[in-house]
Amino acid sequence: VEGTALPDDALLPPVLPIQGSPYNLMGGFDIPPGGTTIDPNVELNFLGGDPVPLDGPLFATGVDFQAPPGGTWGGFIFNPGSQGGSFSNCRILGANLPLQLDGYVPTIVDSLVIVANPDTTQFFDGPGVILGGNNPHLHNINLYNYRGGIRLLNNTRTVSTPTITNIRIRNSSESSRDEADNTGIFLDGEIDATLENIEIENCGMGIKFVNDNR
Numbered sequence: 001v002e003g004t005a006l007p008d009d010a011l012l013p014p015v016l017p018i019q020g021s022p023y024n025l026m027g028g029f030d031i032p033p034g035g036t037t038i039d040p041n042v043e044l045n046f047l048g049g050d051p052v053p054l055d056g057p058l059f060a061t062g063v064d065f066q067a068p069p070g071g072t073w074g075g076f077i078f079n080p081g082s083q084g085g086s087f088s089n090c091r092i093l094g095a096n097l098p099l100q101l102d103g104y105v106p107t108i109v110d111s112l113v114i115v116a117n118p119d120t121t122q123f124f125d126g127p128g129v130i131l132g133g134n135n136p137h138l139h140n141i142n143l144y145n146y147r148g149g150i151r152l153l154n155n156t157r158t159v160s161t162p163t164i165t166n167i168r169i170r171n172s173s174e175s176s177r178d179e180a181d182n183t184g185i186f187l188d189g190e191i192d193a194t195l196e197n198i199e200i201e202n203c204g205m206g207i208k209f210v211n212d213n214r
Contacts, residue, residue, distance in 0.1 A: 003045065012036040024068075031056025035085060038063045046073035051100065053077045057085035058106070067094035078104040087112050097126060098146075103133020108140045116145035121172060127151040127186070137163040144170055147182045149203060154189030163194045171202040183208045 004020035006012075008027030015037050016023065022043035027050065035057035038044075043064045046052065051074035067073040075095035079102075088109035092098040098114045114129070116122045127148030131138055136152075143150065149169050154160040169184045184200030187193055187209045200206045 003043075008048075015039065016042060018042055025052075028052045031058060031081075035059055046095075047071075048073065049096070050074045051077050051097065053079050054082040054085070055079045056081050057083065059086050060090050061088040063087075063090045065090065065092045065095075072096050075099060078102070078106065080104055082106065091115065093117070094122075096124060097128070097130065099129045099131075101129065101131045101133070101136060101138070103136045105131075105137055111140045111142055113142045114144065114146070121145075123147055123171070131162060131164075133160065133162075134158070135161050135163075138165075138167065139163075140166045142168045142170075145172055147171065147203075149184040149186060149200070151186045151188065152191055152193060154191050157190060159190045159192050161192050161194070163196075164198065165194075165196040167197070168199045169201070169203065170199075186210070 003022035003024050006023055006025045006029060009030055011030045011032060013036065014032060014034065016039060018039040018041055022045050024045045024047055027048045031054065037059040040062040043066065045066055045068050047068060049072065054076055072094050075098040077100040082104050086107040086109060089111060091113045093115050094117050116124045123145045125147050127150060128143045128146030129141065129150045130153060131150065132153045152162055182204035184203040185207045189211055
């Protein structure tokens with residue numbers, strides 16, 4: 001495969017330079033203290049199918065995080081150590097579940113584009129983003145062709161107060177699947193959400209709220 005191979009659990013340098021792009025990752029990676037900055041226009045190809053945990057801050061501008069042609073990868077899990085990272089004008093392509101965020105959300109500048117497949121004709125049945133935590137926030141996301149849209153979860157009896165702003169969720173065509181599997185934003189649990197500047201297109205249901213704790 002063309003590019004620079006990084007073994008599973010490789011320790012990234014403080015700066016991942018454009019000169020080695022594309023980088024081909026066999027699995028996850030470790031982030032050094034102080035974080036890693038990825039140069040603009042770098043491509044990271046994830047060859048494994050498992051989710052990639054982030055335990056340190058990652059700083060990326062104009063970076064493509066993607067699967068190899070015709071494949072998929074697991075997406076990112078943001079763990080507590082990932083706080084402070086930032087994504088600006090990046091794309092996440094071909095991930096089964098692009099973002100799992102349990103209250104630890106990177107600063108997103110401009111927009112983070114999440115696409116099921118670069119040709120925008122492939123669908124994933126599940127969500128593109130799962131957001132948990134007591135007071136999470138999510139801003140500046142464009143999400144394409146994930147029938148599960150964005151899912152907000154709270155499994156406790158304490159009310160969470162997420163803030164969701166500047167979000168666009170779109171499917172390339174209407175789906176005949178059940179609305180529960182084709183929802184733009186799904187709120188599950190004790191949630192008092194603030195939603196601002198939301199666009200949802202070609203979903204069976206725009207916003208759905210379920211609370212089995214009551």
